[in-house]
Amino acid sequence: MKDIQIWLYIIIGVIYFLSRLKKKPEQQPKDLGDFEPEKPVQTFDKASPRPSAPAKGMTFEELLREITQEKTTKQPEPEYVDYDDNLEDEAKDLEEVDYDYRKQDKIYEVYEEAKKQAFNRPSLEETMKVANTKMEYGRFKVFETEEKRDLMKEYLADFNDPEGFKKAVVMSEILQRKF
Numbered sequence: 001m002k003d004i005q006i007w008l009y010i011i012i013g014v015i016y017f018l019s020r021l022k023k024k025p026e027q028q029p030k031d032l033g034d035f036e037p038e039k040p041v042q043t044f045d046k047a048s049p050r051p052s053a054p055a056k057g058m059t060f061e062e063l064l065r066e067i068t069q070e071k072t073t074k075q076p077e078p079e080y081v082d083y084d085d086n087l088e089d090e091a092k093d094l095e096e097v098d099y100d101y102r103k104q105d106k107i108y109e110v111y112e113e114a115k116k117q118a119f120n121r122p123s124l125e126e127t128m129k130v131a132n133t134k135m136e137y138g139r140f141k142v143f144e145t146e147e148k149r150d151l152m153k154e155y156l157a158d159f160n161d162p163e164g165f166k167k168a169v170v171m172s173e174i175l176q177r178k179f
Contacts, residue, residue, distance in 0.1 A: 058066075102108050155171065158164035 158167045159171075
């Protein structure tokens with residue numbers, strides 16, 4: 001498989017190389033002469049006192065002078081700001097120390113009220129009477145599943161039983177085809 005891939009890559013490379021050789025370099029038409037279209041004249045509005053790009057007619061000395069002039073003009077340095085001056089004397093603690101959950105959360109009030117009422121209510125043992133309980137035989141019979149007869153298990157049990165040898169011979173005669 002790996003050899004086939006290598007040969008495939010070699011064949012593709014050869015085809016690519018031959019197609020490159022067959023291509024002829026583009027030749028410019030010789031019969032047109034030295035025709036050059038006119039170049040459009042571009043006009044720019046001068047928005048800033050110094051041009052961002054040097055003009056076409058600048059000499060080397062003028063260009064050098066402009067570059068050195070830019071280097072000599074100092075850029076204003078950014079003002080140093082000390083942000084530590086605005087800090088407070090002491091950092092504030094984010095944790096609330098005087099927090100009482102019993103005063104803030106209503107769930108504790110409900111819980112405490114339920115605890116108080118629990119002593120006034122009768123318990124389950126007090127309210128339950130044996131006479132109210134249904135004690136019928138076969139009440140859950142509806143939920144039981146019936147077992148289906150599995151013939152295959154019965155036949156296999158007969159084959160393993162020595163007395164069921166007759167049944168095994170009869171079954172083999174039934175299951176085997178004569179023709």
